[in-house]
Amino acid sequence: MSNYECRKASRAVRVRDAEGRPVVNATLRLEQTEHDFLFGSGAFDAISFTNEKKGDPFWKDRMDKWLNLFNYGTMSFYWGAYEPEEGKPAFESRMNASKFLTERGKKVKGHPLCWHSVCADWLMQYDNKTIFDKQLARIHRDVSAFAGVIDLWDVINEVVIMPVYDRYDNAVTRICKQYGQLTLVKEVFEAAKAANPNALLLINDFNLSEKYAELIERCLDAGVPIGAIGLQTHQHQGYMGEARLTEVLRRFERFGLPLHFTENTLVSGHLMPPEIVDLNDYQIPEWPTTPEGEARQAREWEEMYRILFAHPLVEAVTGWDFADGMWLGAPSGIITADNRVKPAYRAIERLKYQEWHTACDVHTDGEGVATVSGFKGSYSLSGDGRRGAFHLAAGADPLDVILS
Numbered sequence: 001m002s003n004y005e006c007r008k009a010s011r012a013v014r015v016r017d018a019e020g021r022p023v024v025n026a027t028l029r030l031e032q033t034e035h036d037f038l039f040g041s042g043a044f045d046a047i048s049f050t051n052e053k054k055g056d057p058f059w060k061d062r063m064d065k066w067l068n069l070f071n072y073g074t075m076s077f078y079w080g081a082y083e084p085e086e087g088k089p090a091f092e093s094r095m096n097a098s099k100f101l102t103e104r105g106k107k108v109k110g111h112p113l114c115w116h117s118v119c120a121d122w123l124m125q126y127d128n129k130t131i132f133d134k135q136l137a138r139i140h141r142d143v144s145a146f147a148g149v150i151d152l153w154d155v156i157n158e159v160v161i162m163p164v165y166d167r168y169d170n171a172v173t174r175i176c177k178q179y180g181q182l183t184l185v186k187e188v189f190e191a192a193k194a195a196n197p198n199a200l201l202l203i204n205d206f207n208l209s210e211k212y213a214e215l216i217e218r219c220l221d222a223g224v225p226i227g228a229i230g231l232q233t234h235q236h237q238g239y240m241g242e243a244r245l246t247e248v249l250r251r252f253e254r255f256g257l258p259l260h261f262t263e264n265t266l267v268s269g270h271l272m273p274p275e276i277v278d279l280n281d282y283q284i285p286e287w288p289t290t291p292e293g294e295a296r297q298a299r300e301w302e303e304m305y306r307i308l309f310a311h312p313l314v315e316a317v318t319g320w321d322f323a324d325g326m327w328l329g330a331p332s333g334i335i336t337a338d339n340r341v342k343p344a345y346r347a348i349e350r351l352k353y354q355e356w357h358t359a360c361d362v363h364t365d366g367e368g369v370a371t372v373s374g375f376k377g378s379y380s381l382s383g384d385g386r387r388g389a390f391h392l393a394a395g396a397d398p399l400d401v402i403l404s
Contacts, residue, residue, distance in 0.1 A: 002310035010373040022368025040318030043073025046097040078118035112157035123171035143195035160207040204230030268293040289331035298343035
């Protein structure tokens, strides 16, 4: 069993009081306040809560449960929903939701900037060159506008299937067919990088085969500034298991880039039939959660988290639906539609706040120096009514903490 050493660090800490004097021979309480590892979820409920549902007790309860568990949220920027009428993006609603999260110490990722699904229908009136120009302009506009609030983006989504996508005609598949995958990926990434040079930019896909790896290799060889690789695992037809997860990790770790498990779904009801090829084809009137399914979902989420948390390149894990009944109406949340917390929520909570949590006493020496060891992240150090904060990461230099 892993001891998760890749998630830990040990540093010397020089502790001083507000006047700059060393705090010598003292016993202080070390308490982790947040992980560097990104425990994520879809944050779409924050849009409702900070806009049309503002002040609603039901939505406050839901967001309180979200805020308790997660430090990372994915915000909706599907072009067709974000800007249903050209020139009238839903900027205010997304900014309200994003600031609500960042003001509470959460990181936010925008999803996605370029995708062939949920695409803006009004693009179809234009020729392909104009569509491409408008796609790049959209990226410049939105990435610039949200810089400092959203500094992570899924730049392009599901490129492997994009040029051959034939469910319905759309503007992005048109330009992907004409200009090619590599040109499209390169252009949209360069536009995002120019708009916010400090942003972490992801490519994201559900196709976890060698085709995706080959596409990434071509992009990197062409100088595309991919900052992290997004890996989707919508597991409506059953948990993929350790062997499959290990296969995926081995396929994509070769690039040495951070791995983000961006969209992960485990259901707590019956499984979708295996013969379904496109998950969107499974539309049923009701898909209830069950006690047996909830126990299974909790076991699977815990195992998946343990496997991914132990891998040094994995930086983020995002559960796609926070509550049941969202995408495809599936019981895919870790709370129910009426906000009841499910066993999967408690399983992740135990991992984050108990097993993978650092809290202990540390002792300073005669020069006010203590050695601290724990999971990488944010910490408080306190004693005698005074408190200081610091960030624990790998490194050799001592850290300075002021108690006041």
